Amino acid sequence: MPHPSRRSSVAPFQVMSILDRVAQLRAQGRDAISLCAGEPSGGAPRQVRELATSTHAGDQALGYTSALGLWELREAIAGHYGRWYGLDVPAERVAVTTGSSGAFMLTFLAAFDPGDVVVLARPGYPAYRNILDTLGCRVVEVDCGAEVGFQPTPELLDGVLAEHGSVAGLVIASPANPTGTMIDRERMAALAAWCAEHDVRLVSDEIYHGITYPTDPAAPDARGVCAWDVPGAESAVVVSSFSKYWGMTGWRLGWALLPEDLSGAVDALAGNVALCPPAPAQYAALGAFSDATYADADARVADLARTRAVLLDDVPHLGWGPVAPADGAFYLYAGLGERLGSYASSVEWCEALLEQEGVAVVPGVDFDGARGQEYVRLSFAAGAEAVREAVRRIERFQGSVS
Numbered sequence: 001m002p003h004p005s006r007r008s009s010v011a012p013f014q015v016m017s018i019l020d021r022v023a024q025l026r027a028q029g030r031d032a033i034s035l036c037a038g039e040p041s042g043g044a045p046r047q048v049r050e051l052a053t054s055t056h057a058g059d060q061a062l063g064y065t066s067a068l069g070l071w072e073l074r075e076a077i078a079g080h081y082g083r084w085y086g087l088d089v090p091a092e093r094v095a096v097t098t099g100s101s102g103a104f105m106l107t108f109l110a111a112f113d114p115g116d117v118v119v120l121a122r123p124g125y126p127a128y129r130n131i132l133d134t135l136g137c138r139v140v141e142v143d144c145g146a147e148v149g150f151q152p153t154p155e156l157l158d159g160v161l162a163e164h165g166s167v168a169g170l171v172i173a174s175p176a177n178p179t180g181t182m183i184d185r186e187r188m189a190a191l192a193a194w195c196a197e198h199d200v201r202l203v204s205d206e207i208y209h210g211i212t213y214p215t216d217p218a219a220p221d222a223r224g225v226c227a228w229d230v231p232g233a234e235s236a237v238v239v240s241s242f243s244k245y246w247g248m249t250g251w252r253l254g255w256a257l258l259p260e261d262l263s264g265a266v267d268a269l270a271g272n273v274a275l276c277p278p279a280p281a282q283y284a285a286l287g288a289f290s291d292a293t294y295a296d297a298d299a300r301v302a303d304l305a306r307t308r309a310v311l312l313d314d315v316p317h318l319g320w321g322p323v324a325p326a327d328g329a330f331y332l333y334a335g336l337g338e339r340l341g342s343y344a345s346s347v348e349w350c351e352a353l354l355e356q357e358g359v360a361v362v363p364g365v366d367f368d369g370a371r372g373q374e375y376v377r378l379s380f381a382a383g384a385e386a387v388r389e390a391v392r393r394i395e396r397f398q399g400s401v402s
Helices: 015-029 046-057 071-085 099-111 125-134 154-164 185-197 260-273 277-287 291-318 346-357 384-401
Strands: 095-096 117-122 138-143 169-173 202-207 237-241 255-257 331-335 374-378
Touching: 015 117, 015 291, 015 346, 046 277, 046 291, 071 095, 071 255, 071 277, 095 099, 099 125, 099 202, 099 237, 099 255, 099 260, 117 125, 117 154, 125 237, 138 154, 169 185, 169 260, 185 202, 277 291, 291 331, 331 346, 346 384
Parallel strands: 117 138, 117 169, 169 202, 202 237
Antiparallel strands: 095 255, 237 255, 331 374
């Protein structure tokens, strides 16, 4: 009898299941606060929405674009790298994709063969692992705890190389999901140099660039360090998105900066897999690169910084630890410690919190199969008022189970 493929047996993403339950509770009239989704509030910037309206109202055919996206949008993205990082990125090296998810799928297909060893940091975003598993790669997760800033080091990678003999790829993220931790210029350069020395493809997830909380906002690397801006990263792939800094999650538009040897392969794959990214979203996204839109997006980041400050002030009262520093993005990743109480894992703890108090946070098992049973991820993108009320309910919940 026909049956599902072995490659389809990936673990579900807990966040999506929790969002479904939040919707059910709200439909029942419950007041549920969702601190689980990586989705900034407010939606797309004004100029993006205005362009979308005029595009649909006009005579634009909205047919297929080039497989790697509108040339005007690729040029605008290249210009963005000049604006933020002082980099001269050729537009032909920019591939517009169906969200950053599309960029990862195309990159992994183009860069890795079945059986290749690809290294990920743990904790980390589960879709990396699940996509690579589906493609037949051998995923090796490296424990990156608080002692190394929740990010990989060349020393940890040396251990992987010694154990497995060869490594084809390394996927990093800065700011990272779920921890929010960042890779500074010195460590980025060290990782790029290690990859260059060992013929390893570096894939750098930079979708949260711009959502950062530096001590000095005027510092050169305040928005994050781009992998293409350090020596030794000539073969690296940089992935980014309109979803986070610009708040365009549902528009499903991202991009990849491609090294020359992968450009043709990704172009061919993109034309076969998706034909092209969504045309209406591409035309609208041209509005993302105006001075006014950057100013609007930075104002939203300032709001997130204020919410982050509220949360970090309240965390000591929750009794959680260890707590990742949340240098960027909009997450708090923390161990429950003794607050786990009688629950067997963070999955049960999160389920009980949602049912009893109407607060949705994500169990750490999504991000760390080894130690995630004791951790939770909380998104503070919902705003300060929602976070304050959620913390109040969590304190009440913990008091009832302690």
